[in-house]
Every structure is written in C-alpha cells, then in structure tokens.
Amino acid sequence: xSRAISxxxxxxxxxxxxxxxxxxxxxxxxxxxxxxxxxxxxxIKSASPDDARGVIKRRSVDMVLVECASAAESCDFVxxxxxxxxxxxxxxxxIILTGHASEGFxxxxxxxxxxxxxxxxxxxMVLLQRILWLTKDQREWVECExxxxxxxxxxxxxxxxxxxxxxxxxxxxxxxxxxEPNMDQSDIDMLLKPQRVAL
Amino acid sequence: MTxxxxxxxxxKVRPTLADQIRLPGGKxxxxxxxxxxxxxxxxxASAVEGLHLGVxxxxxxxxxxxxxxxxxxxxxxxxxxxTAGFFETGxxxxxxxxxxxxxxxxxxxxxxxxxxxxxxxxSLRLILTTGFDDGPEAKAMLDGLSSLVRRVEAAP
Numbered sequence: 001x002s003r004a005i006s007x008x009x010x011x012x013x014x015x016x017x018x019x020x021x022x023x024x025x026x027x028x029x030x031x032x033x034x035x036x037x038x039x040x041x042x043x044i045k046s047a048s049p050d051d052a053r054g055v056i057k058r059r060s061v062d063m064v065l066v067e068c069a070s071a072a073e074s075c076d077f078v079x080x081x082x083x084x085x086x087x088x089x090x091x092x093x094x095i096i097l098t099g100h101a102s103e104g105f106x107x108x109x110x111x112x113x114x115x116x117x118x119x120x121x122x123x124x125m126v127l128l129q130r131i132l133w134l135t136k137d138q139r140e141w142v143e144c145e146x147x148x149x150x151x152x153x154x155x156x157x158x159x160x161x162x163x164x165x166x167x168x169x170x171x172x173x174x175x176x177x178x179x180e181p182n183m184d185q186s187d188i189d190m191l192l193k194p195q196r197v198a199l
Numbered sequence: 200m201t202x203x204x205x206x207x208x209x210x211k212v213r214p215t216l217a218d219q220i221r222l223p224g225g226k227x228x229x230x231x232x233x234x235x236x237x238x239x240x241x242x243x244a245s246a247v248e249g250l251h252l253g254v255x256x257x258x259x260x261x262x263x264x265x266x267x268x269x270x271x272x273x274x275x276x277x278x279x280x281x282t283a284g285f286f287e288t289g290x291x292x293x294x295x296x297x298x299x300x301x302x303x304x305x306x307x308x309x310x311x312x313x314x315x316x317x318x319x320x321x322s323l324r325l326i327l328t329t330g331f332d333d334g335p336e337a338k339a340m341l342d343g344l345s346s347l348v349r350r351v352e353a354a355p
Contacts, residue, residue: 005228012225016216024278026249030242030285037235039226062215067281069274091212099280099292100299120284121292124235128228135217144207151209 005132013131017042021052021066021077031065031097034124038131049077056081060088063131067097071105074098075112082113082148090148091141093134097122113149239285246282250291251327253279257298257320261313269311273302279323290337291326294319297344304351315347 018040022028028045035043044061046052049068055061064081068074074096082090093115098105101119109117115137116130139151226234256275260268276298283292298319305312322340326332 007227007229007232009228010225011220011228011231012222013220013231014225015219015222022281024281026246027278027281027285030239030246030282033238033242034235034285037233037238038231039234062219069277069281091214093214093216097281099282099284100277100296100303102300102303120280121286121288122284124239125232128232128235131216132220132228134214135220137214137217140209141212142207142209150212 005129011039011132013039014041016040016063017044017061019044019046019052019055019061019064021046021049021064021068021074023048023068023070023073027067031067034127035065037124038128049073052077053080053085056085056089060086061092063134064092064094065097066094067099071098071100071102071108075108075114078109078112078114078149093137095127095130095134110152111147113147115150243286246286249282250279250288253282254320254323254327257316258324261317261320264313269302269313269316270306272316273299273306276302288331289333290341291323291331293341294322294326294344297341297348298323301344301348301351304348308351308354310351310354312351315351318347319344 018035020028020031020035020043022031022045025047028047032043032045044055046055049066052064052066066074066077068077078094078096081092081094094113095116095118096109096114097118097120098109099120101117106117115134118127118130137150139154142149142151253275257272260271260275276295279295280292280299283295298316301312301315301319305315322344325340326337329337
C-alpha cells in the first residue's frame with residue numbers, strides 16, 4: 001500500500017472533481033492548496049458535513065476528503081453517503097483525514113464505509129499515494145445490513161485455517177490430505193519437457 | 200454466521216477516478232508533489248499564526264475554567280492537531296496529540312482535570328516560543344505529558 005510511486009509516473013486529475021470537507025477553515029484552505037497542487041481543477045469546499053450533504057444531493061463528485069474535529073461527524077457523513085445519499089454518490093471514494101487517530105476513531109472510520117483513513121502528520125506525497133492507491137483499489141463492494149462500503153479486508157487470504165468462511169465465495173486455505181501418491185521425478189520431468197507436436 | 204452476513208451482496212465497483220487519472224495530459228507525480236509542497240509552504244506562516252491563536256484560546260479556557268469550557272478543549276485541540284499535522288511542527292504536534300488523548304479519556308470517564316490540561320497548554324506555549332525546537336528539553340517535556348495521560352488512564 002505504501003509502495004513508492006515513481007516521480008516520472010504521469011497522472012491526470014484535471015477532470016476530477018473533489019469535495020473537501022473540514023470544519024476548521026484553516027485546515028480546509030491548506031487541504032485545498034495541496035489538492036490544487038496535484039492538478040485538480042474542480043474542488044468544492046464545505047465547512048461542515050451538513051453543508052456537504054447539500055452538495056452531494058445536488059451533484060456527484062469523483063472523490064471526497066473529509067476531516068472534522070469530531071470523529072463521529074466524519075463517520076456519520078460517510079455512513080449517510082453510503083446508505084442514504086443519492087445512488088450516484090454511494091460508491092464515491094472517501095478518504096477520512098484526522099489529526100488525532102485514537103483506536104476508537106480508527107474502528108469507527110473503518111466501519112462507516114470510508115475507503116481510506118489517513119492519519120497525520122502527513123505530507124502531500126503520502127496523500128497523493130493514497131489517492132493513487134484508490135484508483136487501483138481491487139476490493140469488492142460490500143452491502144449488508146450492518147455495513148456498506150469497500151471490503152474492509154485490504155488483503156484477502158481467506159478464512160483462518162480450519163474455519164469455514166462466512167461468505168459464499170470464501171475458500172479455505174487448507175489444502176487437505178493428498179488423495180493420490182506423489183508423482184515420480186521422471187513423471188514431473190516428462191510434464192515439463194518440450195515435446196514435438198505433429199500438426 | 201449472522202443473518203446479516205448471509206444477505207451480504209458483494210460486487211466490483213470501478214471509480215470514475217480510475218479512468219480519469221489515465222487520461223492524456225496531466226503532470227508527473229514529481230511535479231504534482233512539488234507543486235503541492237510549494238503551496239503548503241505558502242500556507243505555513245498563516246498556519247503558525249493560527250496555532251498561536253489556538254493556544255491563546257486554550258489559555259483563555261484554562262484561565263476561566265468554566266463548566267462548558269472543558270468540552271471545547273477537545274475540538275480545539277483536534278483542529279490544532281489537524282493544522283499542525285500538515286507541517287513539520289515536531290514536538291508541537293505530539294503535545295497537542297497528547298492533549299487530544301487526555302481530553303478524550305477524561306471526557307469518556309466523565310471527569311475534568313484542569314491541572315493536566317493546563318500543563319499541556321503551557322507546554323504548547325513553550326514549544327511555540329522556542330520555534331518548535333525538538334531538542335532534549337522537548338523530549339523530556341513530551342515524556343512528562345505522556346506520563347500524565349497514562350496517570351489519567353489508570354485512575355479509577
């Protein structure tokens with residue numbers, strides 16, 4: 001996830017619209033400057049989640065960055081966007097930023113359906129890496145009674161050994177007991193050996 | 200297995216962002232980061248001014264020690280951490296983070312401990328006065344703040 005990106009990689013955010021939400025006006029200005037540096041031409045700034053709800057009801061955006069002093073407000077906004085907001089914005093990537101990442105906050109942010117939580121201190125490079133990671137996000141979308149958002153498992157290694165998975169598509173990592181005797185080395189060699197084929 | 204997980208729907212979603220970023224034009228990552236760093240540098244002076252104002256407000260709350268004032272400390276400290284976290288403020292960020300931890304824990308326990316808050320605010324003022332100096336004195340001060348938070352956490 002934190003793999004370095006080559007400075008030579010070309011990116012184009014000129015047609016990307018971002019909704020920036022921060023209840024601290026100074027923080028909002030700083031975030032806006034950074035995002036403008038990345039090349040985003042269209043940003044909508046909201047001073048509160050309530051204001052942002054109004055924006056989301058009127059139009060769709062390509063990305064949302066949210067930071068509120070109260071963790072609950074950031075999480076409530078994301079939960080609303082995922083469940084009650086217009087369908088056009090339900091799947092929009094959302095990054096929650098925070099200056100104070102207490103354990104409770106991280107758990108709440110993960111469970112509200114945010115795509116990513118970025119904790120400070122942070123540099124523009126880190127923020128850009130996270131945005132670029134979202135463009136390659138391979139996680140499936142999950143919708144159930146208790147959760148709506150990207151799969152919270154960033155890496156899916158299947159259910160723990162010896163346990164049945166909770167999802168229909170889960171496969172156990174346990175390979176079980178061999179049903180046939182091991183192959184001879186000569187059999188393996190034959191499989192790998194290039195053979196002339198008559199066409 | 201819960202009923203909720205039985206009814207879970209899973210499917211692939213491709214964000215518009217994924218296609219936009221590959222469009223011709225744009226800029227190199229190095230250029231984008233350099234432009235953002237430069238924009239951040241331009242904001243630094245006003246951000247530091249904002250940190251001074253924030254600490255002044257915390258000092259005023261500590262002087263008043265009003266009933267409602269205590270609840271204002273966490274959001275104020277969180278905003279300061281939010282601003283400081285964009286810049287190299289070393290001990291300031293760590294001290295204000297400690298104040299967030301302290302007030303969050305006190306709030307969860309339904310307690311008020313103005314003395315511990317006061318120590319944090321004085322430390323913030325000292326860090327601002329010394330220009331965010333990250334020397335051994337700052338480390339000793341931060342160790343002291345951490346032990347204060349641990350003490351609050353351990354209190355019945």
